[in-house]
Amino acid sequence: MTTRRQVLIAGMSAVAAPAVIPRLARAEVSSVKIGSVFSGTTMQAPLLPKYLAEAGIKAELIDFANITQRMQALAAGETQVGYASVNGAILLASKGLDLVTLCNGCEGGWYLIGKPAFKSLSDLKGKKIAVQPGSIAQLGLEWKLRDLGIQKEVELVFLNNNDMPAPMRSGEIDALHGVEPIPTLVRMNGWATDIWNPYETPLGKRNVVLIASRSFIAKNPETTRQIVKAHVRATQELQRDNSSAAAAMVKILNLSPAIAAEAMKNIFYTSDVGGDFGKSIVAVGDIMQLMGQITSKPDWSKFVDTSFV
Amino acid sequence: MAHRHLRRIVLGLSPLALLLLVWHVATVAGAYSSVLLPAPAAVWLIFVDSWPDLLRHTGTSLVRVLLGVGLAFVTAVPLGLLIGRFRPVEETFDWTIQIFRCLPGIALIPLAILFFGIGDRPAVILIWFSAFWPLIITTIFGVKNVERTLFKVSRAALASNLMVFTDVIFPSALPSILTGLRLATGAGWLTLVSAEMIAVKSGLGYMIMYAQVMFRADQVVAGIILIGAVGLFFDQSIQLLRARLCRWQDGLVIQ
Amino acid sequence: MHLSVSDVSKTYDQRGSHVLALDHVSLDVAFGEFVCLLGDSGCGKSTLLQIIAGLEPASQGGILIDGRELVGCHPDTTVVFQEHGLFPWMTVLRNIEFNLKARGMAAAKRHEIAARLVETVGLAGFEKKYPHELSGGMRQRVGIARALATSPKLLLMDEPFGALDAQTRSAMQAELLRLWAAHRSAVVFVTHSIEEAVFLADRIVVMTPRPGRIGRIIDVDLPRPRDPTSEAFVHHVKIALETLHTPRALLAPS
Known part of the structure; x- marks a missing residue:
């Protein structure tokens, strides 16, 4: 006996199958692993499997404990596609890894806050600023301190992002340059106030991009197109309504909804690759070289490929 | 020979x-890509080119491990002697020890920051924490294995409680305590890498962490080799110490 | 120094049931006397020695030393343990010094006494050796030297030669008598060897097991050194043997 439910499922597949499956060439993979880190700036990641399923691609989301592990997994080929900070991707590409930036992902998402006594970065001479090593926030801050000529006088304290609130609260550090929702959490708890708008460097708000390896793209052009498409749709969903991202933050980081909602105001999901997107990535590379993080630059023409958008 | x-x-x-x-x-x-696995020659070059830095990092780590393990020794051994000797003390601490000894240092980083702030203090505390448990457990074991007759000998000799600790229990448990020290030092080095992630700017753990972030696999491997070498050196030193202090065991046990 | 065991009983709790190890035991030992507690295993002879030493409390009755109730260990009493009881991490010299150190004697003084005792027990040249580097007989010499260091008035010995081979054993027995003659104290010596008891003792306290009681006290009034092959010696061995193997009911109450 055929139940109504079975009929429904059969009907759905009948509609969906012809629309999706022929699009994928037979040689391409049917499942992908997406590497990410749970953070406010990579909230498209949990949405991707949903959109990729519509294209007949099974996607598994792998959350890594930290950004270094995420990049290592991508470099080792354990994940095929992933969200990465643009500086991390450039770092690996400059060492010869065939990484390709497929699309813009998220802009902004960090802020420098500190004890209320300090009104500007120059006030922080002889003081301690916490920053997560390897983050885009570290790069921007080091550039700015150098620009102000005070990089020797300010002590950068390396801490994991989530470890920053406790020493800020106890006053052991004077400021923190953290990734959302940490700055918002600390600010709304009254442990620190805004000191510097970190987007006023040549890095701008450039932050998270969608990347994949060149060999994967070459072998799976159609899958790549579907991934980028799913990413764009996920981004649009968040742009329309970021409440799902805020809810995830509340749940996973145990935040109050008010803090999550406030933090979302400093996170700008985007898939915009128009204008000077490519140029801004080159600018990030320039700064990394200036700061001694890389010794050679990646081949920019190969590193950025926005043709799938 | x-x-x-x-x-x-x-x-x-x-x-x-x-x-x-x-x-x-x-x-x-x-x-493998050289980003992930550098050639031995590349790692060798780190030793050749950056040895002053390596020396500095090794020195700071050494101080932290010595401090942490040293603190563990002076806290765990006396407490372990008391626990092994006096039943009520054991009944008081046994469960606590069994619970805490299973906790990995890295899981305690957030708490270490909360209670001890950032920098050297939480790093040393974390090393102390990880070194404490193997030491206290082997100390208790050592005390429990003191030959019963020797307590009777001490009582018949009218030896004071203090003398029983210093002249009977401690020397008898010493081989076991030194085994604990070996384990504790190993645990200390294991925890070092996590401990030096808390806002310090030197040490082998810090060096490895930052090299990882910057994808300098050559520096990572150099750091790993150094930790291994220093760990081996420590272990051999404790073995030598044991051979010297426990000469009375020569021929009694297989070493 | 006079030792008086006054109506001592001892019960153990063993897996919930009471075991009577000693049943109303009374005994007097005068200063200078050599008394052997003889019996098969389980007769309570070692338990009685532990109680006299103050290492175990009596369940009933008590120990009087010079008429005073014994609490804990007595400073004029020392014990030589079964299997010697030496500290394996201490050299011969430091083992001998232990009892003196426990009494707070200065290092130089106890050194001097220990060095002299090493000579006395024939271990010159072995001062710096550890116990496991010595033979069984030598270890027991160290144990005796340690016990003698405090010049005890009562020497308690718990089967000290039980683990030694026959030859070493008889040499040690002769040695012990020599030391006893020189140091003069009361000795209570536990053994399960009849020949040993007859060779050493002024009086043999024969104990019978389950529960531990005194079966008979045999006076050994033989001149020393005693010849184990002599008729008188063999006669005493026989008496002791009979006592050990006679059903309790036939023994006259002591």
């Missing part, structure tokens, strides 16, 4: 030499 010495060195180094060979072949064959 010289022959035995030579054999020890050859046998001891052979697995390491094999590892080096496999490593070399893997890099020559290009099995």
Whole structure:
């Protein structure tokens, strides 16, 4: 006996199958692993499997404990596609890894806050600023301190992002340059106030991009197109309504909804690759070289490929 | 004697030499990207070019490990002696010890920051924490294995409680305590890498962490080799110490 | 120094049931006397020695030393333990010094006494050795030297030669008598060897097991050194043997 439910499922597949499956060439993979880190700036990641399923691609989301592990997994080929900070991707590409930036992902998402006594970065001479090593926030801050000529006088304290609130609260550090929702959490708890708008460097708000390896793209052009498409749709969903991202933050980081909602105001999901997107990535590379993080630059023409958008 | 010495060195180094060979072949064959696995030569260059930095990092780590393990020794051993000797003390602390000894240091980083702030203090505390448990457990074990007759000998001799601790329990438990010290030092080095992630700017753990972030696999491997070498040095030193302090065991136990 | 065991009983709790190890035991030992507690295993002879030493409390009755109730260990009493009870991490010299150190004697003084005792027990040249580097007989010499260091008035010995081979054992027995003659104290010596008891003792306290009681006290009034092959010696061995193997009911109450 055929139940109504079975009929429904059969009907759905009948509609969906012809629309999706022929699009994928037979040689391409049917499942992908997406590497990410749970953070406010990579909230498209949990949405991707949903959109990729519509294209007949099974996607598994792998959350890594930290950004270094995420990049290592991508470099080792354990994940095929992933969200990465643009500086991390450039770092690996400059060492010869065939990484390709497929699309813009998220802009902004960090802020420098500190004890209320300090009104500007120059006030922080002889003081301690916490920053997560390897983050885009570290790069921007080091550039700015150098620009102000005070990089020797300010002590950068390396801490994991989530470890920053406790020493800020106890006053052991004077400021923190953290990734959302940490700055918002600390600010709304009254442990620190805004000191510097970190987007006023040549890095701008450039932050998270969608990347994949060149060999994967070459072998799976159609899958790549579907991934980028799913990413764009996920981004649009968040742009329309970021409440799902805020809810995830509340749940996973145990935040109050008010803090999550406030933090979302400093996170700008985007898939915009128009204008000077490519140029801004080159600018990030320039700064990394200036700061001694890389010794050679990646081949920019190969590193950025926005043709799938 | 010289022959035995030579054999020890050859046998001891052979697995390491094999590892080096496999490593070399893997890099020559290009099995992994050099970003992930540097060639032995690249790591060697780190030692040649950056030895002052390596020396500085090793020095700071050494101080932290010595401090942490030293603190563990002076806290765990007296407490372990009391626990092993007095039943009510054991009943008081047993469950706590069994719970805490299972906690990995890295899981305690957030708490260490909360209670001890950032920098050297939480780093030393974390090393102390990880070194404490093997030491206290082996100390208790050592005390429990003191031959019962010797307590009777002490009582019949009218020895004071203090003398029983210093002249009977401690020397009797010493071999076991030194085994604990070996384990504790190993645990200390294991925790070092996590401990030096908390806002310090030097040390092998810090060096490895930052090299990881900057994808300097050559520096990572150099750091790992240094930690291994220093760990081996520590272990051998404690063995020597044991051979000296526990000479009375020569021929009694297999060392 | 006079030792008086006054109506001592001892019960153990063993897996919930009471075991009577000693049943109303009374005994007097005068200063200078050599008394052997003889019996098969389980007769309570070692338990009685532990109680006299103050290492175990009596369940009933008590120990009087010079008429005073014994609490804990007595400073004029020392014990030589079964299997010697030496500290394996201490050299011969330091083992001998232990009892003196426990009494707070200065290092130089106790050194001097220990060095002299090493000579006395024939271990000159072995001062710096550890116990496991010595033979069984030598270890027991160290144990005796340690016990003698405090010049005890009562020497308690718990089967000290039980683990030694026959030859070493008889040499040690002769040695012990020599030391006893020189140091003069009361000795209570536990053994399960009849020949040993007859060779050493002024009086043999024969104990019978389950529960531990005194079966008979045999006076050994033989001149020393005693010849184990002599008729008188063999006669005493026989008496002791009979006592050990006679059903309790036939023994006259002591």
